[in-house]
Amino acid sequence: MELNNILKTYLYSIITIEFKDRESSISGFLLDYSEEWILLQYNPQDYIIDGYILIRNSNIDDIFREEPEDFTEKVIRLKGFIPGKLEKLPLTDTVSLIEALNNRFGIFSLYKKSETSTYPGRLLSIDQETLTLEWLDTKARWTEERVFKLKKIRVIEFNTDYLISLKIASENLYN
Structure with a gap:
């Protein structure tokens, strides 16, 4: 089918x-x-x-x-x-999809092929080929920029308890 x-x-x-x-x-x-x-x-x-x-x-x-x-x-x-x-x-356009997630939730997490590596963060920039993410570490600190090829992104998580917790911690513990 x-x-x-x-x-x-x-x-x-x-x-x-x-x-x-x-x-x-x-x-x-x-x-x-x-x-x-x-x-x-x-x-x-x-x-x-x-x-x-x-x-x-x-x-x-x-x-x-x-x-x-x-x-x-x-x-x-x-x-x-x-x-x-x-x-x-907007599931038909990856660029618009990622921009919408960033605007609505302020944080999301990317996975590439590996199921053990996750990349939580917020969008810094995006075009038809790549996105630049400001990475959030496990202690809720915004640490570095990471660049991803859009076609390599396999899974995107958002609005999970873990991501909400990291976002709240980053906004309240370090400001």
Whole structure:
């Protein structure tokens, strides 16, 4: 079945996405999608929803919803959770997407191919090829500029508890 048909079927349900070149999978409530990006309300483990995650459609091996996803969704909904309607993000244009995330949330985190390296920060500049991020370290200090090729960005997290905590700490502990 074509990717768009699969995604249309699973809208506002918990799905799991597996990759061709990563060990771990990603799960969450499917909120929106385009030819390039998939937006999930992130389910990092068990019965927890924590922020949002954008996944680039390249290198996806499988998207599915089976008994574990169905059960997890039932438990989360029993807690009163309803998948959020996030204000529309421009999923068809990566530059506009990243600018919108930076403007709305002030911080986001990038992942490239490695699932162990994350790059939290705020946007300094962006063009059609690269973005420059002001990196936020684990002690909530804005430390350095890092440049990324847009096509290398695989996953973007935003509005997670971790990122909100870093942002609050950076605004209140060092100013």
